[in-house]
Amino acid sequence: MSSYKVIYYNYRGRAEAIRFLLNYGGIEFEDFRFESEDDWPKYKPSMPYGKVPVLEIDGVKYSNTLAICAFLGKKFNLAGSNDLEELQIHTAAAFVYDLIDTVEDVLYYYKPSFTEEVYKKEVRKLIEETIPTSLQKFETIVAQNGGHFVNGKLSWADIYFTSIYEYIFGMFIWSNEKCDADFLEKNENLKKLYEKVRNIESIKKWIAKRPETNG
Amino acid sequence: MSSYKVIYYNYRGRAEAIRFLLNYGGIEFEDFRFESEDDWPKYKPSMPYGKVPVLEIDGVKYSNTLAICAFLGKKFNLAGSNDLEELQIHTAAAFVYDLIDTVEDVLYYYKPSFTEEVYKKEVRKLIEETIPTSLQKFETIVAQNGGHFVNGKLSWADIYFTSIYEYIFGMFIWSNEKCDADFLEKNENLKKLYEKVRNIESIKKWIAKRPETNG
Known part of the structure; x- marks a missing residue:
């Protein structure tokens, strides 16, 4: 089974759609939140495209909410029938x-x-x-x-x-x-x-x- | 065979990616361009979400460049193998x-x-x-x-x-x-x-x- 980790600030913000979808799909995930906004520069260099939210799947980082939600939507049969x-x-x-x-x-x-x-x-x-x-x-x-x-x-x-x-x-x-x-x-x-x-x-x-x- | 029509200003702008992809896929399309920018208010109400570019497929209007390019990309085998x-x-x-x-x-x-x-x-x-x-x-x-x-x-x-x-x-x-x-x-x-x-x-x-x- 794959492992999932959401990486974001300690906010709902742009990450919450990903969290909603993972919950909808019954997928357990690590909900990693920076302790403070000041921690961001520490994490930024290791993020693809230098941005969060990131969804890590089996250790590989994926980025951009739209792209991630489209992916999860497809996975959970929420992407239409054609x-x-x-x-x-x-x-x-x-x-x-x-x-x-x-x-x-x-x-x-x-x-x-x-x-x-x-x-x-x-x-x-x-x-x-x-x-x-x-x-x-x-x-x-x-x-x-x-x-x-x-x-x-x-x-x-x-x-x-x-x-x-x-x-x-x-x-x-x-x-x-x-x-x-x-x-x-x-x-x-x-x-x-x-x-x-x-x-x-x-x-x-x-x-x-x-x-x-x-x- | 489906009919395709790109609707946009007389610019490359945000529509050009769609035109590139349609050409790549060998799809003939009507390249509809407003005569002048002043014509836009006349067309705006009939556009889904009130924006262009729009790609009309068999008379149905689809909108947003990212969404349209993802669709065409998939159609022309440019969307990855998994x-x-x-x-x-x-x-x-x-x-x-x-x-x-x-x-x-x-x-x-x-x-x-x-x-x-x-x-x-x-x-x-x-x-x-x-x-x-x-x-x-x-x-x-x-x-x-x-x-x-x-x-x-x-x-x-x-x-x-x-x-x-x-x-x-x-x-x-x-x-x-x-x-x-x-x-x-x-x-x-x-x-x-x-x-x-x-x-x-x-x-x-x-x-x-x-x-x-x-x-």
Whole structure:
């Protein structure tokens, strides 16, 4: 049997989708978390492409959330029943990936490059425009596809979205920014999907037992 | 036989990897380009997720370059010989995707949010730090893998990288920014790979006949 190890900060963040999927698939894994963010430079050189999350399988390190989730999704029969369905699942997940990228860009990467005033404007834009517009798009797609991103059945894109939706708020908490918007309020299909995924028995158990973290 | 249509601006940009792959696979396609950038709002509402490039297959629209390239890569036997190889190919492509995202962020998306001075600093950082650091990482990986991103053989990640490397310069031209750095100068394995892909007969023919565009 293969051994699995998730390597990431002590956050849900970008790694949580991988943890959700491993739990979904009933795979035991080592949940390795850096003791502190300051430890990262120590680990960075040994990570392929210098980034985390990393999933180590039998001692070999694999990187990038989208790539890892596509792999695990296929392994657990969450990647559609043909290549065109797999493409659609992949597409949905990529747009979720783009959204969280934008959230990180504003709240983290480009924050030091903005003036205080522009930063505030960019944060407002995230909350009032970027996130709601993306989610509304996702809502339409999920409404048209029987409550899931693709073809009326659970896929890894649904699980990826659910973990990333939580991470959006995690990112705001981590950055000490206030965000009390309930983005799912007006997106009932997306809200149902989010709750459905979190109530999958294996994922529910994981959520109940996972470490409490700040984002 | 299926019908294929690539929908994008009249640029190489993010669509060129799809055009490269379709040519590689010997697939005829309609190469639909908006007459002008101003036409985009007219098309946007009918695009899944409101973005291009889109690949239409038998009238159904599919979106996101990574997702489409993974699909075409699999179709043309460029996705590895097992699931772990496919994962590694996917990982490589995702990091190339992240790089071009950063280039677009600075030169386009966040440009209006930077002061003139910060913008100049960010552009310098792209040229002197971000792009060279990523490419050096890719160089190491390609050197370790027999001249390709994964396992010593051609994959869709190699083709995706080649088109995106060209697009980096396209993005600079499009933004009227000067970039005369030869990023491949010190990365000989990556340079060989870039040239090898562009010399694949089908891709070479496409490059010779494709429309001349500004990026």
